[in-house]
Amino acid sequence: MAEKRRFMTLGRHIEEGEREHPGATGDFSGLLSDISIAVKLIWREVNKAGLINILGSANRTNESGDEVKKLDQFANETIRKAMDHQGHLCVMASEESNGLIKIPDRYQKGKYVLVFDPLDGSSNIDANVSIGSIFGIFRRVTPSGPGAVEDCLQPGYKMVAAAYVIYGSSTIFVYCTGEGVHGFTLDPSVGEFLLSHKSMRIPKRGRTYSINEGYYSRWEDGIKEYLRYIKEDDPSTGRPYSSRYIGSLVADFHRNLLYGGIFMYPCDKLHPNGKLRLLYEVAPLAFIVEHAGGRASDGVKRILATKPESLHQRTPVFMGSEEDVMEAERFLSGVAAFEST
Numbered sequence: 576m577a578e579k580r581r582f583m584t585l586g587r588h589i590e591e592g593e594r595e596h597p598g599a600t601g602d603f604s605g606l607l608s609d610i611s612i613a614v615k616l617i618w619r620e621v622n623k624a625g626l627i628n629i630l631g632s633a634n635r636t637n638e639s640g641d642e643v644k645k646l647d648q649f650a651n652e653t654i655r656k657a658m659d660h661q662g663h664l665c666v667m668a669s670e671e672s673n674g675l676i677k678i679p680d681r682y683q684k685g686k687y688v689l690v691f692d693p694l695d696g697s698s699n700i701d702a703n704v705s706i707g708s709i710f711g712i713f714r715r716v717t718p719s720g721p722g723a724v725e726d727c728l729q730p731g732y733k734m735v736a737a738a739y740v741i742y743g744s745s746t747i748f749v750y751c752t753g754e755g756v757h758g759f760t761l762d763p764s765v766g767e768f769l770l771s772h773k774s775m776r777i778p779k780r781g782r783t784y785s786i787n788e789g790y791y792s793r794w795e796d797g798i799k800e801y802l803r804y805i806k807e808d809d810p811s812t813g814r815p816y817s818s819r820y821i822g823s824l825v826a827d828f829h830r831n832l833l834y835g836g837i838f839m840y841p842c843d844k845l846h847p848n849g850k851l852r853l854l855y856e857v858a859p860l861a862f863i864v865e866h867a868g869g870r871a872s873d874g875v876k877r878i879l880a881t882k883p884e885s886l887h888q889r890t891p892v893f894m895g896s897e898e899d900v901m902e903a904e905r906f907l908s909g910v911a912a913f914e915s916t
């Protein structure tokens with residue numbers, strides 16, 4: 576007899592998660608649902624990106640006379656508008672906005688805080704390469720009223736949920752509320768995200784590294800040593816590793832989450848503090864990778880332990896399979912290089 580398949584939509588999964596918390600008010604579930612609606616609106620526009628020269632390019636007016644915005648601005652506005660009036664949030668912060676995104680006075684203020692990168696890797700859009708959105712949710716620390724910057728500047732370990740979306744060959748929504756990491760694939764014919772990757776776990780060790788190796792000459796010695804090591808030919812330890820770098824963080828991260836591997840964006844002479852943003856990009860993905868059994872480090876300490884001092888703070892990052900990240904840390908600290916002499 577054919578196996579019975581039970582479809583689980585993202586909406587139902589969120590509701591079932593809420594039912595396991597008897598005191599839940601529904602605020603948190605409402606917040607996640609609003610995010611899922613915003614990303615469907617973004618997905619619809621991203622899918623039309625290749626038609627932009629036919630339908631009208633960014634910063635021109637469309638047929639109705641409205642300004643056609645660049646996709647990253649469109650994504651930023653879509654998330655802001657989807658999230659600002661439901662009463663779940665007290666404040667937001669986005670990679671695409673300079674300061675805080677306040678909840679307008681006329682709307683109720685909620686107990687949560689949303690930080691996000693609306694469209695990461697957007698420089699890849701014209702080449703039809705996968706891009707993504709990244710979200711982190713905190714509980715507010717200020718008691719009431721409009722949210723403040725200290726509500727956003729919290730270390731990643733205080734997140735109550737994180738999520739990312741890949742707009743790729745299919746559109747996938749991955750989220751974690753602290754109880755497993757679950758992936759949902761959008762069925763465009765019905766407009767629903769359906770559970771496709773339940774309780775994701777990253778392999779303890781991978782055979783893949785992702786880094787922009789073009790910057791090799793600008794790196795410090797520890798990272799150069801580590802790269803030399805993983806490229807050595809020693810089949811007994813699985814080396815040399817394969818190199819896979821899309822240059823689109825969410826896509827590189829997602830592949831490593833599925834198959835194992837390490838993603839790195841270290842400091843270099845041009846990016847003395849790394850390139851990626853702690854609050855909007857790195858901390859939410861670190862939250863997810865840790866809950867999938869992986870590790871995320873700035874080379875010295877756990878990403879989730881770092882309290883940002885400013886909204887747009889950057890950080891170096893090494894994240895992915897636990898054993899690979901620990902090995903990279905040993906090279907960065909100089910211990911592994913010392914051992915091999």
Ligand code: AHM
Nearest residue numbers: 694695696697698787822823824825
């Ligand atoms: P963005 O926020 O301006 O889109 O930049 C972030 C992107 C990431 O998606 C990717 O991992 C990284 O920048 C690639 O940087 P580089 O081109 O220096 O390798």
Ligand code: MG
Nearest residue numbers: 670692695696
């Ligand atoms: Mg980004």
